[in-house]
Amino acid sequence: MTIIKVNDVSQFRQWVNKYFKSKGLPAKEKYPEEEAVVNDYVNRGLVYFVLDFVEISSEARFIEPVAYRFKSKELYYPLKTSNTFGGQGSIELIIIAPTTLCFPGNEPIDPYSGALHKEVHPEAQRPYGQRPLCLNLPVKASTSALLVKEEKDLNGIYPGGEDFFKDKKAYIQVVSYTGKYFFKDDIFVDVSTGLQREAGAVEEKKDEQWGGVFASLDDAAQKKCSLKPQRGPCKGMFERYYYDPVSKTCKSFIWGGCEGVVPFETEEECKKCLEDGEKGK
Structure with a gap:
């Protein structure tokens, strides 16, 4: 792995050719796509680049990820580097931040794009290609926890994370993008603009046994009491709670x-369903 500082694109080209020759790779006179991307970053004051040399075999395998740690007030993720190879594919980000940045589903955090609004306004159910942007992308987001x-x-997710967040809360959310690898901008988002709480899913259809009456609960709390738990695709081991109406x-x-569905973080929160259920009888 090599870290370089680029002040001029022509010097970058010379360095790359020397590097390629040292690895037995063919050199070129110009690299138009790559140089355009590098020039864009340099003009924005981002002059440090990391080159990770990976030998690819015919067997499918995982490549050891590269971890970067740097000081920034915003959430940053480089996307324009993907323009160099183009094509289509998917990008999945597991975001741990002091706020929830995207509304679960295919909408950003917006009071007019939530589940309740979409029940009343079916036109808000837009297809993937017409999604409003979150993180400047038409993404699909999981619930946050x-x-x-x-x-x-x-x-288990981020060693040293407690020191990183200190006294701030930390929310986890998965955001995925599927489409062309052609981006106008990187992800550069002020995390303070997010939602200062979890954003959970609300099931539109429930079995009758899950639709119990909790007369003294408000609508949001009643829906949490009726949610069915779902583990989700990740392989972590976090104990959470749900109310069993049976x-x-x-x-x-x-x-x-x-992802998945987490009705309650603690048993104490769940017990409110019991207390208010008794009052509603």
């Missing part, structure tokens, strides 16, 4: 750490 630092939730008890389940 609070990582409980006291329970060491961060350790046994009328709060039960625990294992949440994987992304």
